[in-house]
Amino acid sequence: MATKKPLAKEIPDVVYDDKGKPYKKGRFLGKGGFARCYELYDRQRNITFAGKIISKHLLKGSNQKEKVTQEVTIHRDLCHPHVVRFDGYFEDPENIYILLELCPRRSLVELHKRRGALTPPEVRYMTLQIAEGIEYLHARAIIHRDLKLANVFLNDRMIAKIGDFGLATMMEKGNERKKTLCGTPNYIAPEVLEKAGHAFEVDVWALGCILYTLLVGTPPFETKSLQETYRRIKSNQYRIPSTIGNTAAKVIRELLAANPASRPKIGDVRKYAYFTEYTPTHLPTSCLTLPPKFS
Numbered sequence: 001m002a003t004k005k006p007l008a009k010e011i012p013d014v015v016y017d018d019k020g021k022p023y024k025k026g027r028f029l030g031k032g033g034f035a036r037c038y039e040l041y042d043r044q045r046n047i048t049f050a051g052k053i054i055s056k057h058l059l060k061g062s063n064q065k066e067k068v069t070q071e072v073t074i075h076r077d078l079c080h081p082h083v084v085r086f087d088g089y090f091e092d093p094e095n096i097y098i099l100l101e102l103c104p105r106r107s108l109v110e111l112h113k114r115r116g117a118l119t120p121p122e123v124r125y126m127t128l129q130i131a132e133g134i135e136y137l138h139a140r141a142i143i144h145r146d147l148k149l150a151n152v153f154l155n156d157r158m159i160a161k162i163g164d165f166g167l168a169t170m171m172e173k174g175n176e177r178k179k180t181l182c183g184t185p186n187y188i189a190p191e192v193l194e195k196a197g198h199a200f201e202v203d204v205w206a207l208g209c210i211l212y213t214l215l216v217g218t219p220p221f222e223t224k225s226l227q228e229t230y231r232r233i234k235s236n237q238y239r240i241p242s243t244i245g246n247t248a249a250k251v252i253r254e255l256l257a258a259n260p261a262s263r264p265k266i267g268d269v270r271k272y273a274y275f276t277e278y279t280p281t282h283l284p285t286s287c288l289t290l291p292p293k294f295s
């Protein structure tokens with residue numbers, strides 16, 4: 001008999017933080033893992049947040065509570081233009097509430113679904129912004145470990161913001177290698193599959209998967225079966241279409257190097273010839289639906 005998953009209780013129309021400040025529940029924005037996301041409106045400051053709400057009932061009897069604490073501990077002190085802003089955290093007997101920067105243009109998932117392969121200038125724009133965010137994290141000894149299209153959010157000016165620190169970890173000392181990762185990253189690196197110890201290089205691998213997916217239109221290792229996808233990752237089996245050009249092929253090959261030690265450090269990604277080619281400083285929101293015409 002399958003054990004019934006406890007139903008999360010309905011969230012009240014108004015929730016209060018530990019200072020008694022009211023937040024009015026707005027639209028349901030989506031869900032992920034144990035969390036549901038709603039607009040939470042602070043009338044006093046006239047700001048709407050992305051409220052990530054996690055039911056405590058769903059966290060009972062597992063180490064999920066520690067994982068939420070770890071996510072908050074890592075995310076709360078971050079401040080960077082390409083990292084989702086952490087605006088607060090509070091709880092009541094039912095739920096944990098995390099106030100996050102609302103990104104009205106959602107994530108790269110929707111952009112990718114709508115557009116498929118992007119133009120090279122758009123790909124360089126997105127990849128460089130994400131790389132800047134990763135560089136900020138790595139400089140603070142933080143590995144994100146779950147970089148994927150769904151965790152790159154877009155604000156109303158189409159600026160990319162790395163979010164969801166649910167699988168992130170802090171590296172304690174210089175050459176430490178993490179041995180475990182509780183969760184299944186979408187763009188999982190070979191060394192994680194091989195349980196060979198992993199560190200900052202897993203984020204560089206994921207950036208390579210994001211770059212490839214945005215430029216080619218499909219993920220590098222995607223197949224119909226997870227087992228076959230994992231086999232291809234471990235054997236580094238993927239194709240680079242000749243149409244993307246040599247400079248793009250070179251940066252993809254090095255980001256997706258099987259050996260983590262062969263991948264570039266995140267701070268060196270921008271030095272590739274590919275990224276010296278035209279890259280817009282801004283993207284119009286029309287890019288959400290149509291390829292832009294760069295003059």
Ligand SMILES: COc1cc(C(=O)NC2CCN(C)CC2)ccc1Nc1cc2c(cn1)c(C)nn2-c1cc(Cl)cc(CCC(N)=O)c1
Binds near residue numbers: 030032105107
């Ligand atoms: C206005 O801002 C948004 C709107 C929407 C949206 O329109 N969602 C619709 C809601 C109705 N259903 C039917 C279709 C999707 C979705 C996301 C928005 N913004 C938005 C959502 C955000 C964030 C910032 N900003 C952050 C940070 N974390 N999350 C977050 C958190 C969770 Cl737990 C789940 C999801 C959904 C899955 C995903 N990765 O997008 C998102």
